[in-house]
Amino acid sequence: MIRQMKNRYLPDSSVIISGQILDFIQNLDFKEDVEIVLSRVVLAEIENNANQDKTTGIVGIEMLNDLRKIVDDLQKERQKTIKIRVYGERPSLEQIKLNTGGELDAVIRIHANDVNATLITSDDIQAQMAEIEQIPTIKLKSVEEQMIKGQRIQHFFDNESMSVHLKAGCYPMAKKGSPGHWQLVAIGDKLLTRSDLEEIGSNIIKEAKNDINSFIERDLPGVTVVQLKTYRIVICKPPFADGNEITAVRPLVSLSLSDYDMNEPLVNRLERAEGILVAGSPGAGKSTFISALTEFYLDKRKIVKTLESVRDLQVPPEVSQYGELDGDFEKTADILLLVRPDFTLFDEIRTTGDFKIFSDMRLAGVGMVGVIHASSALDAIQRFIRRIELGVLPSVVDTVIFIREGQIDEILKMSIRVKVPYGIKDVGLARPVVEIRDYVNNKLMYEIYEFGSNIIVTPVGKGIKRKSSYKRRSSKKRRKSKKKYNKGRSYSKKDSYYEKYMDNPSKPSSNYMGVDYGTDNKDSRFVLDDNGEPVIKFGIVFGKKSLVLKAGTDCAQMYVDIFADDMFVASCQINKYGDITISKDSPLYKKLDVAVEKGMEIYGKKT
Numbered sequence: 001m002i003r004q005m006k007n008r009y010l011p012d013s014s015v016i017i018s019g020q021i022l023d024f025i026q027n028l029d030f031k032e033d034v035e036i037v038l039s040r041v042v043l044a045e046i047e048n049n050a051n052q053d054k055t056t057g058i059v060g061i062e063m064l065n066d067l068r069k070i071v072d073d074l075q076k077e078r079q080k081t082i083k084i085r086v087y088g089e090r091p092s093l094e095q096i097k098l099n100t101g102g103e104l105d106a107v108i109r110i111h112a113n114d115v116n117a118t119l120i121t122s123d124d125i126q127a128q129m130a131e132i133e134q135i136p137t138i139k140l141k142s143v144e145e146q147m148i149k150g151q152r153i154q155h156f157f158d159n160e161s162m163s164v165h166l167k168a169g170c171y172p173m174a175k176k177g178s179p180g181h182w183q184l185v186a187i188g189d190k191l192l193t194r195s196d197l198e199e200i201g202s203n204i205i206k207e208a209k210n211d212i213n214s215f216i217e218r219d220l221p222g223v224t225v226v227q228l229k230t231y232r233i234v235i236c237k238p239p240f241a242d243g244n245e246i247t248a249v250r251p252l253v254s255l256s257l258s259d260y261d262m263n264e265p266l267v268n269r270l271e272r273a274e275g276i277l278v279a280g281s282p283g284a285g286k287s288t289f290i291s292a293l294t295e296f297y298l299d300k301r302k303i304v305k306t307l308e309s310v311r312d313l314q315v316p317p318e319v320s321q322y323g324e325l326d327g328d329f330e331k332t333a334d335i336l337l338l339v340r341p342d343f344t345l346f347d348e349i350r351t352t353g354d355f356k357i358f359s360d361m362r363l364a365g366v367g368m369v370g371v372i373h374a375s376s377a378l379d380a381i382q383r384f385i386r387r388i389e390l391g392v393l394p395s396v397v398d399t400v401i402f403i404r405e406g407q408i409d410e411i412l413k414m415s416i417r418v419k420v421p422y423g424i425k426d427v428g429l430a431r432p433v434v435e436i437r438d439y440v441n442n443k444l445m446y447e448i449y450e451f452g453s454n455i456i457v458t459p460v461g462k463g464i465k466r467k468s469s470y471k472r473r474s475s476k477k478r479r480k481s482k483k484k485y486n487k488g489r490s491y492s493k494k495d496s497y498y499e500k501y502m503d504n505p506s507k508p509s510s511n512y513m514g515v516d517y518g519t520d521n522k523d524s525r526f527v528l529d530d531n532g533e534p535v536i537k538f539g540i541v542f543g544k545k546s547l548v549l550k551a552g553t554d555c556a557q558m559y560v561d562i563f564a565d566d567m568f569v570a571s572c573q574i575n576k577y578g579d580i581t582i583s584k585d586s587p588l589y590k591k592l593d594v595a596v597e598k599g600m601e602i603y604g605k606k607t
Helices: 013-017 020-026 040-051 055-078 093-097 103-114 124-132 194-210 264-272 286-299 329-339 352-363 377-382 390-396 469-488 496-503 587-597
Strands: 008-011 034-039 082-087 118-121 137-139 161-167 173-178 181-186 215-220 223-228 231-236 245-249 274-280 304-307 320-322 343-346 367-373 399-404 407-419 431-438 444-451 454-459 526-528 534-537 539-543 546-550 559-564 567-573 579-583 602-606
Touching: 008 020, 008 103, 013 020, 013 040, 013 055, 013 118, 013 194, 020 055, 034 040, 034 055, 034 103, 040 055, 040 082, 040 103, 055 082, 055 194, 055 215, 093 103, 103 118, 103 124, 118 124, 124 137, 161 194, 194 215, 194 223, 194 231, 194 245, 264 274, 264 286, 274 286, 274 377, 286 304, 286 343, 286 367, 286 399, 304 329, 320 329, 329 352, 343 352, 352 367, 352 390, 377 399, 377 407, 377 444, 390 407, 390 431, 390 444, 546 587, 559 587, 567 587, 579 587, 587 602
Parallel strands: 008 034, 008 118, 034 082, 118 137, 274 367, 274 399, 304 320, 304 343, 343 367
Antiparallel strands: 161 173, 161 245, 173 181, 215 223, 223 231, 231 245, 399 407, 407 431, 431 444, 444 454, 526 534, 534 602, 539 546, 546 579, 559 567, 559 602
């Protein structure tokens, strides 16, 4: 049994920042004089955090000031001597670098042993090491909530509040309502001061330090992120923000998958989780849906893990919530593969590294469900473009569920196939195309494909405007003119191709305006002109968005000059299918269009 040194105490930073040292001193039995020894290592640690605008450092300095005031009051009240003295030297640079290994905690224990003081701590490892080293130690238990004095963040919430927004110089505000139907309302008629915000922030840190289900997620210069039980709290102050500010968010409703309108095929797809994205705007109900999905997987006897930058998802205790390992999600992913989860929920995919990890885990065979901020289901997919290869996109994400106002608003599914993209007529431009379809009716909604160095996202069957009656009449007149031109057009009535065509004219193609009078590209189009020179008689097809000159596969890859009667028009290369495709927007199309209207003969000469 280690004998505690009477009336001389050395607190470490854990009990100072949490405020437990204040209650400990006030509850002492002052039969003799008391001495409180402050290690310079503890003071240096608190000062360093305060200089970096970390909330823990500012709270620590506040607690030290309160400690001195309490000591002065107790001396007057109980007529006993209570001294505060500082001992030791500031830590060296080497000791600071080794702090992650417990170097500074070891120096604090050495100081307690040097002055024959009882070490006061709330840290389990510090207490156990002190006992091993036979240093008298008192380990303080967590502070009860009733002992927290002053304003608390919980006081601003009621049963309808989803989030509370506090800022110095403003009235306290809260978002109330249901997912997707929030209203920002004032919840007080008194302007908040900087002191109010500092008091509330200080109490948040105290509670987080003393509650086993709470923790400080991040403590950076000017901002601190705290998970206080079910509350996710962000404390901001200058220089990060223009003033002191506290935002607290909590889950308001809890649902199961049966509360959502889903058919059996969708439930089966969720059960496989072959790359699912849950998208929506902030406050739309994504986290509520994910919580319901987690319980669904647990009911199926599956092992579920989460990846969260800020661990604030409300999930059952059977689900392990993983954060960044050594500040890097890639290291967390390495460990995740070792624990072999059936499903992994990746909350708030934002950075390129997050997208890469989601892709790697999915391609490794892990069932992945990702949460992403987006204003539409298509926007969620577009955030993956350029971050991963387009060809593997459907293998990484095959289903996108868009949440709006707390309900499933849209479901898209993806697949890949080789085809000619929508709006392109040249079969030579066939390529891998990612098809995005509506999950309910299987209707093709969008296509994604590469065109040169660009990635094109094309809406299919959406946003196509109907032509006015004037334009329809004009188009009809032009089609009639071109049909008439095609029907009677020939380079020479003596050539066998003309006779073949007149004996069996081609029928109009459903994909083209006008008559395609030479779609069989296996036939050679070489004929002789009046001077006996070989020329190419083109079959002409007017498409909706292009004009096609058909020369036959014998002329494939050939360079030719195009003439309208004796007028030179352009030089082109015939593609491997024996065609020259001219876009409707090009100047060449307009030249040929005018030539056809005038009845000019269109032919080509090999260059």
